[in-house]
Amino acid sequence: MSKLKPVALRRSSPPTPHPVAQYWRKCQVKELFDLPFLELVYRAAAVHREHFDPQQIQLSALLSVKTGGCPEDCEYCPQSAHYDTGITQSAVLTVEEVVAKAKIAQSRGASRFCMGAAWRGPKPQDVETVSEMIAAVKALGLETCGTFGMLEDGMAEDLKQAGLDYYNHNIDTDPERYNDIIHTRRHEDRMDTLGKVRRAGLKICCGGIVGMNESREQRAGLIAALANLHPQPESVPINRLIKTPGTPLADAEDLDWTEFVRTVAVARITMPASYVRLSAGRADMPESVQAMCFLAGANSVFCGDTLLTAQNPDTDSDTQLMAKLDLQPMPPR
Ligand code: SAM
Ligand code: DTB
Ligand code: SF4
Numbered sequence: 001m002s003k004l005k006p007v008a009l010r011r012s013s014p015p016t017p018h019p020v021a022q023y024w025r026k027c028q029v030k031e032l033f034d035l036p037f038l039e040l041v042y043r044a045a046a047v048h049r050e051h052f053d054p055q056q057i058q059l060s061a062l063l064s065v066k067t068g069g070c071p072e073d074c075e076y077c078p079q080s081a082h083y084d085t086g087i088t089q090s091a092v093l094t095v096e097e098v099v100a101k102a103k104i105a106q107s108r109g110a111s112r113f114c115m116g117a118a119w120r121g122p123k124p125q126d127v128e129t130v131s132e133m134i135a136a137v138k139a140l141g142l143e144t145c146g147t148f149g150m151l152e153d154g155m156a157e158d159l160k161q162a163g164l165d166y167y168n169h170n171i172d173t174d175p176e177r178y179n180d181i182i183h184t185r186r187h188e189d190r191m192d193t194l195g196k197v198r199r200a201g202l203k204i205c206c207g208g209i210v211g212m213n214e215s216r217e218q219r220a221g222l223i224a225a226l227a228n229l230h231p232q233p234e235s236v237p238i239n240r241l242i243k244t245p246g247t248p249l250a251d252a253e254d255l256d257w258t259e260f261v262r263t264v265a266v267a268r269i270t271m272p273a274s275y276v277r278l279s280a281g282r283a284d285m286p287e288s289v290q291a292m293c294f295l296a297g298a299n300s301v302f303c304g305d306t307l308l309t310a311q312n313p314d315t316d317s318d319t320q321l322m323a324k325l326d327l328q329p330m331p332p333r
Contacts (some may be wrong), residue, residue, distance in 0.1 A: 024227045024270055025222035030220035030265045037258055041296045042267035047272045048297040056330040057322065058275050060112040060145065061105030064308040065133060066092045070118035072149075072184045074172075075248040076209055076241055078309050079118040085246035087309055092117075092126075098133045102140055105304055108315050109329045113137050114145035114168060114205075116261055116308050120152035120184070121193075131162035138163035145205060145235075150185065150193045155201035166235060167197040168205035173212060174221030181212060181249075194229065204229070207237035207279065210263050211255035219263055227270035235300065236274045240281025242310045257289045261296050268297025275300040283311040287321050294325065 032040065048054050049233035069089025073082040081089070102113045115133055122130065130146060138144050156167065163231060172178070178187040178242050197204055206229065208222045226236060240260055243250050260281075267276045277291045277300035305314045313321075322328070 021230050024219050024224045026217070026224045029224040029227070029266060029270060030217055031263050032269055033220055034215050037262065038126075039267045040262060041292065044268040044297040045295050047269050048299065051273050052299055053330075054294075054299070055326060055328055056299065057294070057327050058112070058277075058330040059110045059303045060114050060277070060300060061102075061108075061110035061304045062114045062116060062302050062307050062312075063093075063098060063101050063105075063132065064118070065098060065115045066090070066117040066119065067309060068118055071120050072182065074182045074184075076172075076181065076212060077247065078242075078244040080247070083244075083246045083248070085244050089118075092129060093133075095132050097135050099136050099140070101143060102137045106140055106142055108303060110142070110303055111331060112143040112145055112166070114166070114302075115149065116147040116168075117149070118308075119149040121152065122148045122155065124155075127155050127158050131240075132157060134159065134162040134164050138165075145203075150189055151161060151196050153196065156193075156196045156202060160200045160202050164202060166203045166205045168195065168235075168237070169193050170207050170237065170239075171222070171225055172208045173214060174218040176221055177214065177218055177223050185261065187320060198231075203235070203261070204233040205235035205277075206233040207235075207239065207277065209239040209241050209280070210260060211241035211252060211281070212249055213252050216259070216273075219259075220266070223263065223266050223270055226267070232265075232271050232274055234274060236271055236299075237277040237279035238264055238267055238298070239279040240285070242280050242283075242307075244310070246290075257285075261289065261292045264293045264298050265296035277301060280307055280310065280312075282313055287324070290321065291325055294327065299330070 060240050067090045068079050068087040069081045070079045073080055078085045078087050136142050143165045145166035173181050175187040188224050278298040
């Protein structure tokens with residue numbers, strides 16, 4: 001299996017700092033979505049070039065350190081205990097198992113390693129367990145990211161102390177329809193954890209899912225809510241729903257590829273200095289559509305054959321795609 005090697009930065013200057021805060025009204029974001037498709041992609045590509053080297057793609061690897069049996073009822077998720085998806089609860093991985101996976105990911109060019117757990121939130125003992133994993137992964141020289149659900153006071157500080165760089169906590173959909181999709185918590189609970197994460201000095205990875213039967217206006221609502229986080233999230237995963245049999249969203253209507261590209265482009269324009277990740281949903285996405293996403297400003301992907309439980313393109317296909325598009329892995333900044 002070939003390794004994706006980082007190359008020297010074409011641009012030696014530091015990344016442009018996050019721009020001065022601008023409040024995005026949902027209707028303003030919707031106006032961006034409504035632009036003629038190629039005009040929107042062109043504008044997003046221009047913004048992308050002002051802040052990043054467009055030939056570079058940040059590579060993150062993902063590992064589920066505790067799979068299945070989650071008490072939350074997120075209608076999209078294969079790991080919710082509320083739905084019969086064929087995924088059963090498994091024990092928490094050992095530090096040795098996590099380090100072995102992290103070494104493989106690093107050897108394949110990943111610069112960030114994201115550990116996920118199917119919890120509503122960690123218990124104090126869980127924070128101790130994942131802290132050992134975080135410290136061990138950090139010691140390999142990888143950036144670390146964790147996604148463990150809602151945090152109690154003090155937990156974000158403990159994770160930071162262990163060596164965590166990023167915390168992933170998605171708002172997932174337009175706040176106005178949050179409880180149409182998830183009934184076991186509120187949008188405000190997510191915001192509460194994001195506040196704790198920020199105050200602890202961690203970087204934020206926060207995004208959402210599209211293709212959950214939402215309207216274009218609701219996609220604009222999701223992007224506006226993300227862009228109005230202050231400061232804006234350093235990393236913004238745009239997930240395309242992976243329809244999982246057994247979940248309530250298994251038969252969601254297909255989202256046209258142009259609408260997905262529009263979402264990426266609007267995320268890039270409204271969050272110019274953030275990494276915009278073409279996240280879940282690449283396994284069955286044609287290379288040409290992925291290329292359009294990169295043109296529209298996506299500059300991060302998950303690498304490796306598996307996401308948390310679902311399939312991702314294999315390393316060889318990704319290596320080939322990046323070679324065809326003359327893209328290079330981004331070294332850690
Ligand atoms: N339990 C934690 C939480 O919800 O924050 C962390 C893990 S959870 C699986 C992380 C994210 O995965 C969710 O916020 C959601 O955006 C994404 N996700 C879950 N199922 C998905 C699916 N079927 N398709 C696309 N994204 C999905
Ligand atoms: C994110 O926004 N997407 C990733 C990561 N953050 C944790 C998770 C995608 C999960 C897709 C479904 C699965 O693998 O179970
Ligand atoms: Fe649990 Fe996270 Fe899945 Fe929701 S998205 S069911 S919180 S693992």
